[in-house]
Amino acid sequence: MKTFEYERATSVRSALTSLGTPGTKPLAGGTNLVDLLKLGVERPDLLVDINRLDFGGIEPTDDGGLLIGAGVRNSDLAADLLVRTRFPLLAKALLSAASGQLRNMASTGGNLLQRTRCTYFMDTTKPCNKRDPGSGCPAIPGASRELGILGVSNDCIATHPGDMAVALTALGAIIHVDTLDGPTSFEIGEFYRLPGADPTRDTNLPAGALITAVEIPGLPFGAVSTYRKARDRASYAFGLVTVAAALDVEDGIVRDVRIALGGVSHKPWRASIAEESLRGKLVTARSFEAAADAELAAATPTEQNAFKVALAKRMLVGTLHELAGGHE
Amino acid sequence: MEHAVDVLPTTDESAATASAGPPTTRVTLDVNGSEHPLDIDNRMSLLDALREKLALTGSKKGCDHGQCGACTVLIDGRRANSCLTLAVSAEGSAITTVEGLADDEGLHPVQQAFLDRDAYQCGYCTPGQICSAIGMLREARAGWPSHATHDVALDGVVLDDDEVRERMSGNLCRCGAYVNIVPAVLDAAEGSAMRDAADSHAAHAPDVPDASVTRGTTAPDTTAATR
Known part of the structure; x- marks a missing residue:
């Protein structure tokens, strides 16, 4: 070292x-x-x-949301009753991540900034455009089974490995940061970035800035939410495909919905196309499948990770069925 | 000589490097209730400091990357991977290793439960398993849900085989002793295990309010924690 x-x-x-x-x-x-x-x-x-440093704890906000200090540990966030009742998808995402020991250590701010687990990125004897710009991406023709299918580039197909960030993406969380020039903030969808021609940067966090808090805006139907994770073993493994979703149904019609996918892209993937497709639609298997197909139409998998397209569709449809239970 | 400076350090710089060595920090580590002033290479993990500087070799190095749990210790009463903790950052925390669990009255109940249930084979992962189980039981007492909990919005924890396997999944056992580790942990949860020897060492008591842990059914099952 x-x-x-x-x-x-x-x-x-x-x-x-x-x-x-x-x-x-x-x-x-x-x-x-x-x-x-x-x-x-x-x-x-x-x-x-x-x-x-004291970045504060977990505080309810006036709009029914939560303000979470950057130093709050993953285990404390998952155990918080406000999180568990208002935003169960977040508690479930956290509890599906890592191990009890690691959740006790990992902070909210740090967890947002964890790096990809692409094996080429982690191995300094291999080329990697993210670690060593211009050196190439051996993952694309190589071991790509765990890697991205959406928003990939010719230079990088790495995935964001997190679970918490996927739930926060579905919730449209605000990332508060501090800099020497003063505080600023990012909607989480603008915080993370796609690799494009510069995979070295995972986020738009300015150099030298520090995440101070994460704010979850109020979402009345946040209580009707969940997180599903497909992985190679039942516990303590990174996700192959994950789904964070919240669903608001009235009289058999989708009033509103929030969906994000994990394990499929350089950033936690807000499924905006699927969300738009579902709003105002009848709660049926057909509308769920159509929404998933619309979202995944842009997928560009490799031979090794083509299974993720079918898996993502099944996971998304299954999650929506679970949340719609009783309304179908 | 001017252009050579870019490549080779000057004599003065060489001398400074040789005398200074790698950057170190003077810290005092609180381990098992004793204070240990140490000069620590900034790069040293807490695990290496415990084993190499303090000769506390109970905590084991398995993967050294946070993937196996053999290095698990209690930091301020909470279980953590000592291999991913920099020793310099542990100053100010109360660290409890497997060596600090027993007291004059005998073994910690979790240690005793592992003995009674023969919850090991080679024993290499056992110190980490025991420290992890102690931390896990505190978490369950505090009402923390797990990935195995059906409704995270409900309060209260019922520990059963599935819950123990999920909560202990950060500790791998290459011998596959899980079939005895699970009952040992459930025994400790049920019995006198609510005593906590490590608490007496912790400067900051873990923020774990008292909540009851109920033991669920324990149907025989040979599935490993990481199935």
């Missing part, structure tokens, strides 16, 4: 000042960063430990 200096931030301001120097990384739960240090993928000169 490359050597690095270490300091403990005493305030958000002091952390931002340190992060202003290139080569500096913030250390939160460390569950991904420390692993990447060991692998030589991340090679910072200075780590700024932000674990003792």
Whole structure:
């Protein structure tokens, strides 16, 4: 492992000042960063430990939403009764992720910034456009089974590996960040980016900025929501395809719906086409299938991950049936 | 010589590097109730510090990447992977390893349950399994749901085989002793296990309010935790 200096931030301001120097990384739960240090993928000169900073806890907001401090651990967020009752899809996404130990360590802000688990990205002996720009992408003709099918580019087919972020994408969460120039915020769909010709950047987070909080806007039908995850073993594995969804049905008609897919793209994939297709439609198997087909029409899988298209459709349709239970 | 400076360090820089070595930080680690002042290479994991600096070799290095759980310790009463924790960042936390679980009255109930149920074969994963089980039982007492919980919006936890397997899935056992680990953990949940030796070491008590844990049915099942 490359050597690095270490300091403990005493305030958000002091952390931002340190992060202003290139080569500096913030250390939160460390569950991904420390692993990447060991692998030589991340090679910072200075780590700024932000674990003792107080970013606040979990607070209800006036519109029925929640404000979550960036330092809140995944386990505490999943266990919070407001989260479990208002937004069960978020609690379920968190509980499907990693292990009990890792959820105790991982922070809300850090979890948003975890890197892809593409095996080529994680292996410094292999080319990778995300880690080493211009070196090529051996994943596209190579081991692509776990990788992306939507929004991929000729330079990168990596997937965002997270679960929490998929639920937050369905919920249209706001990412609050602080910079030396003052605070700013991103709708989560604008926070994450597609790889395009520059896969090195996972997000639009400005250099040297720090995530301070995540805000979930109120969503009355958030209570009718769930998260499904298909993976190679029943627990403690990254998702192949995941679905976060919330459904609002009245008199057999879809009034509103929120859907995001995980494991399929460089970013958590808001299924806007499927959502639009479903609004105002009768709750039937046919409308669910049509919505899934419309969303997945743009998929460009490899030979190895073509199964994800069919899997995503079944997962999406199955999840909608579950949420519509009793209305069909 | 001017252009060579880009490639080779000057004599002064070499001397400085040689005398300074890799960047280190002076920290005091609170392990099993004792304070240990240490100069730590910033890169050192808590696991390596425990094993190499403090000769506490109970915590094991399996994968060293947070995938197996053999390194599990309790940090401020919560289970965590010590291989993914930088030792320098652990200052100010109360760390409990498997060596700190037993007290004058005997083994920790989870340790005793593992003995009674023969919940191991080679034993390599056992310290991590035991520390993880202690942390897990606290989480269940606090009412935390799991991926195996049918309705996350409901309060209260009923521990059964499926719940234990899911909650313990961060600890792999290559011998496949899960079939005895699950009953051992359920025994500990049910019995006198509500005592918690590690609490006496923790500077910050875990934020775990008292809630009851009920034991569900334990139908015989040989499926492993990571099926």
